[in-house]
Amino acid sequence: MLCNGGRSLKNRLKVLRAERDWSQADLAERLGVSRQSVNAIEKGRYDPSLPLAFTISEVFELPIEAIFSRD
Amino acid sequence: MMAQTDKITGVLGRGPAFWAVMVFLSTALVLTLAFTEAVENYATLMLLTAIPCALAMVMFRAGYKSADVQDNGCAPGGEAQKRYIKRTAISTSLYLITFAVLMLAEREWDVSRQVLMVLSVLPGLGIVGVFWAIARLIVEETDEFMRMLVVRQALIASSFALSLASVWGFMESADVVPHIDAYYWAVAFFIGLIIGAVVNRIEHGTWGAV
Numbered sequence: 001m002l003c004n005g006g007r008s009l010k011n012r013l014k015v016l017r018a019e020r021d022w023s024q025a026d027l028a029e030r031l032g033v034s035r036q037s038v039n040a041i042e043k044g045r046y047d048p049s050l051p052l053a054f055t056i057s058e059v060f061e062l063p064i065e066a067i068f069s070r071d
Numbered sequence: 072m073m074a075q076t077d078k079i080t081g082v083l084g085r086g087p088a089f090w091a092v093m094v095f096l097s098t099a100l101v102l103t104l105a106f107t108e109a110v111e112n113y114a115t116l117m118l119l120t121a122i123p124c125a126l127a128m129v130m131f132r133a134g135y136k137s138a139d140v141q142d143n144g145c146a147p148g149g150e151a152q153k154r155y156i157k158r159t160a161i162s163t164s165l166y167l168i169t170f171a172v173l174m175l176a177e178r179e180w181d182v183s184r185q186v187l188m189v190l191s192v193l194p195g196l197g198i199v200g201v202f203w204a205i206a207r208l209i210v211e212e213t214d215e216f217m218r219m220l221v222v223r224q225a226l227i228a229s230s231f232a233l234s235l236a237s238v239w240g241f242m243e244s245a246d247v248v249p250h251i252d253a254y255y256w257a258v259a260f261f262i263g264l265i266i267g268a269v270v271n272r273i274e275h276g277t278w279g280a281v
Contacts, residue, residue: 034149036277037216045275046216 008071013042016060016067030059081133090130097123113178117171124167131160151211158204166197198257220271220279227270228263235259 017027024042028035031052040046041056048056057064082090101119104110110119138152173190176182182190205225212218236256242248271279 033214034217037214040216040275040277043276046219049215052215 008044009047009068010044010071011041011068013038013056013067016062017042020060027059031055081136082129085133086137087130087134090126090133094123094126094130097126117174120171127163127167128160131156131163135160149212149214149217151208151213154211155204155208158207159201162197162200162204164197165200166194169193169197195254198254216275217279220275220277223271224264224267224279227267228260231263231266232256232259 013027017024022030024038025035028038031038032055033052037046041048053064053068056067060067081087101116101123104119105116110116134156135153138149138156169190173194176187176190205221209218209221209225212221233256236259239248239251243250268278271277
């Protein structure tokens with residue numbers, strides 16, 4: 001798992017996606033990234049950059065802190 | 072929910088990984104025939120070399136078709152990927168053609184030293200083309216996660232090849248190992264890319280883009 005200053009990030013991507021009945025591929029298409037990227041972010045294997053985090057926040061229409069939090 | 076893409080990828084229903092294995096096996100077969108001297112005729116060996124070359128082109132084609140599909144389960148898609156595959160295919164073709172010409176010039180044709188010098192530069196430039204294609208992929212890939220995987224792969228490959236070259240170089244100067252031609256460090260780099268893909272798979276759940 002990637003760490004930021006020794007503290008890893010948690011995210012609610014999987015839950016938010018399930019609430020909207022989106023597959024990983026659906027979300028990937030909305031974000032303009034690969035399905036592998038969505039999978040890696042969901043599993044905490046990759047922390048997205050700030051621009052991608054903003055795009056995720058726009059797609060879910062939620063503030064970033066409602067999607068990502070520190071462990 | 073969005074419609075899922077049901078495109079058939081690859082060539083003859085087989086993806087790039089299958090064709091890569093075919094390239095490896097056919098190359099191993101040709102090398103075995105050459106080193107065991109089962110086939111001694113040089114022209115026949117050159118003709119047999121066309122088999123792995125043709126399979127390599129099929130592999131690139133399969134990779135290109137896979138890159139057309141964004142969600143194909145294992146290989147990533149995208150325009151940058153397609154351009155990378157096209158550039159690698161062209162560079163590899165140039166390498167194979169110029170290498171064959173160089174071998175023929177060295178062994179069969181009576182050419183001047185100057186001509187031989189020019190011909191001997193060309194295969195190396197073909198390999199440089201592959202490095203350039205990797206560099207362009209890093210620049211052009213818009214998916215930040217996939218770009219990170221390519222960078223990791225290239226770093227692992229560089230570290231592997233340079234470490235091997237450093238250790239071997241000192242051993243060679245101490246006369247404890249035989250001489251290795253310098254172009255084999257490029258081969259070590261490509262083996263390093265495979266190691267990098269495996270590391271990516273273990274740590275990030277996907278093989279990466281190269």
